[in-house]
Amino acid sequence: MCGIVGILGRGPVAEQLVDSLRRLEYRGYDSAGIATLEGACLARRRAEGKLRNLAGRLQAEPLIGQVGIGHTRWATHGRPTENNAHPHATERVAVVHNGIIENFRELREKLKKNGAVFETETDTEAVLHLVxxxxxxxxxxxxxxxxxLSQLRGAFALGFIFAADDDILICARNGPPLAIGYGDGEMYLGSDAIALGPLTDTISYLxxxxxxxxxxxxxxxxxxxNAVVQREVVKQSASASLVDKANYRHFMAKEIHEQPEVVGHTLARYVDMATERVSLPVDLPFDFREIKRVSIIACGTANYAGYIGKYWLERLGRLAVEIDIASEFRYREAPLGKGDLAIFISQSGETADTLAALRYAKQHGLHTLSIVNVTTSTIARESETMLQTLAGPEIGVASTKAFTCQLMVLATLAIAAGKVRGELSEEDEARLVHDLIEVPRLMSEALATEPQIDRLAREIAKSRDVLYLGRGTSYPLALEGALKLxxxxxxxxxxxxxxxxxHGPIALIDENMPVVVIAPYDRVFEKTVSNMQEVAARGGNIILMTDAKGAAEAAVEPLETIIMPDMAATFAALIYAVPVQLLAYHTAVVMGTDVDQPRNLAKSVTVE
Known part of the structure; x- marks a missing residue:
């Protein structure tokens, strides 16, 4: 995740900017930079790699400006070079950016026709030239x-300073978080309160x-x-903490809301945004054309991510895929073909059953590929190939952002398999990647359903039992929704x-039974409607999660309809995960349970 900081100070700010960026290192980055206002001129110092390289530049070439912005960049559009590092600047304005500008190509071409000269490979430069x-x-x-801002489409956070004015810093949030800090005649900007901890304890969140x-x-x-609004200003101490809840009541809520950002950064690791092509960060030690069968092995929520990945690998790559619960994989003694592929999914990379299954697969000559959030974990180290999710620290025991980042990696892997196996043309690949590029923005739109889900949760909290239904990739998402609740x-x-x-569950339906139906308008929507009618005929309380077209075509009057944004059906599970998570979260809040540390559960299960 990229990190943004900004300071309107009363003295030199370069050192403070770098210190604040250090507090954002946990988010991950591959280059860094700052820009300050030196008199009436904007000056920058940028460097590839870690912040120590930037600090070295500043020691050799100091900046003394009292207004500045800083950035740690996780490369999305363009390589992690100094030229692509932020801030980007002209003589008039400098900008830092976190997120993805979906329509940057369209903007870029328009700006070029108007005489703008582009010097980087980034989507951010389109924003710079517009301003x-x-x-x-x-x-x-x-x-x-x-x-x-009115011309931008995507999920983004932005910060600007201007050569003509030493008393202004402008910022914007559409997805990725931003916090404003208040000081004595000074003002601050940060991606989260952690960055601002040494500067102020007075924070508001956009x-x-x-x-x-x-x-x-x-x-x-x-x-x-564009209406002036008031946002609550709160006192908090983040100076000693590397991870805090920001303005959220629970870590789980924060992590649900971080998904547009972290899923976007995971996507950027696996695709070339400019060409709309999959570009895996590692060379695979096997050829998908020679793989006869794939086994996906995981536990809990990671298993359901794998189940969705099974649908994608089968449909896009035409691969035979089996999904296994890690604790069962070894003991059922399934025949394994030497040279086939086993995929292991784990947030922590330390899940005991998954690790044991990995070692079993290696003993039987399978290629092993792990999808993990912690690159130094045992599963990551012992796998033949490791693909990292960029979810950042996940504190809540119930996985949310790790789940959707796992889905994003699986989606890109399925596209890569389909391309290598000749099942997808270049046009197919570009279309599918384009659909994935829209996911962070669509996730932000899905988060707007939260007030409605909050109200609905008060009804769900009265229930003893809840059913979740879905078809296609919505079926494993229904399993995940039930698990979360x-x-x-x-x-x-x-x-x-x-x-x-x-075939059985319909016997449970009565007027006290909520039935959550996950049904994007897709090729199986009409069949799902038939199942909804069966529920309605027996007095079940239907909660329908669908898009506008699905709501219009449902032909059933649900208790509640949660309208999702229009999107391509293939990767709808990535977006529909958001209301599923929010429903579980708000129901738990109403119930008064320990949301972040529910009873009997641990974040990482390191024993069988």
Whole structure:
């Protein structure tokens, strides 16, 4: 995850900027830089690699400006070079950016026709030239940023400083988090409160769609309608902590809301945004054309991620895939073909059953590939190949952002397999990658359903049992939804393939039974509607998660319809995971359980 900091100070800010960036190192990065206002000129220092390289540059070439922005970059568009490192700048404006500008190609071409000269491979430079063009036309910084934001599509956080004004820093949030810090005649900006810990304990958090104008006297915050709004200012101590809850009540809530950012960064590791091609960060030691069978092995939520990955690998790669619970894999003694592939999924990389299954697969001559969040873990070290998820630290026991990052890695792996095996053309690959690039923005839109889900949770909390139904990739997501509800609210829940309803579970349906139906409008939607009608005929309370077209075509009056954004059906599970998680979270809050540390559960299960 990229990190953003900004300071409107009363003395030199370069050292403070670098110190704040150090506190964001846990997010991961591959280059860093700062820009400060030196008199009426913007000056930058940037470096590849770790912050010590940037500190070395600053020691050799000091900056003394009292206004500045800084950035740690996790490469998305363009290689991790000094030229692509942030801040980007012209003579008039400097910018730092976290996230993905989906329509950067369109903006880039338009700006080039108007004379803009691009010097980097990044999507951020389109934002820079948009603002710079307005400034060159005599428009003031506030209006220049306002006009620019209206043209951007994607999930992003931005920070700007301007050569013409030493009393302004402008920022914007659409997905990735941003915090504003208040000091004595000074103002601060950070990706989270951790970055601002040594500077201030007085913080406010921007909400999605907000943008703010900071001056030495305070901050004016605007919402997505450009109306001035007030955001709560809170006191907190983050100076000694590397991970805090920000303005969220629980870590789980924070981690749900971090998904547009971390899923975007995971995506950026596995695709070339500019060409819309999959670009795996490692060379695979096997040829997908020679793989006859894939076994996906994991536990709990990671197992359900693997189940969704099974659908993708089968459909896009035309590979035979089996999904196994790690604790069963060794003991059922399934025949294994030497040279076939086993994929192991684990957030911690230390899950005991998954590690034992990995060692068993290696003994039988399988290629082993792990998908883990912790690169130094045992599973990562012992695997033939390791693919990292970039979820960052996940504190809540119930996995959320690790799950969706695992899905993103599996999606790109499935596309890569399909391409190598000749099942996907270059046009297919570009279309599918484009669909994935839209996921962070769509996740942000899905988070907007939270107030409705919060109200709904008060009804779910009255229930003893809940059913989840889905077809296709929505079936394993139904299993995951039921698991989440059980884990943190302690309400009994079960997930079923919707077509299995009449083979037993329908006996449970009565007027007290909530039935959560996960049904994007896809090729099996009409069949899912038939199952919904069976529930409705028996008085079940249907909670329908679908898009606008699905809601219009449902032909059943549900208790509640949660409208999701329109999207391509293939990767809908990535987006629908958000309301599924929110429903479990808010139900648990109503129930008064320990959301982050539910009873009897541990974050990493390191014993059989």
């Amino acid at each position: 710079d063009g307005y400034l060159a036309a005599g428009i003031d910084p506030v209006e220049a940023v306002r006009a620019t 909400e999605d769609g907000d943008w703010a104008v900071l001056t030495h006297d305070g901050a004016t915050v605007y919402d997505h309608h 059980k884990e943190i609210s302690y309400i009994h829940a079960e997930g079923y393939a919707a077509g299995e309803l009449k």
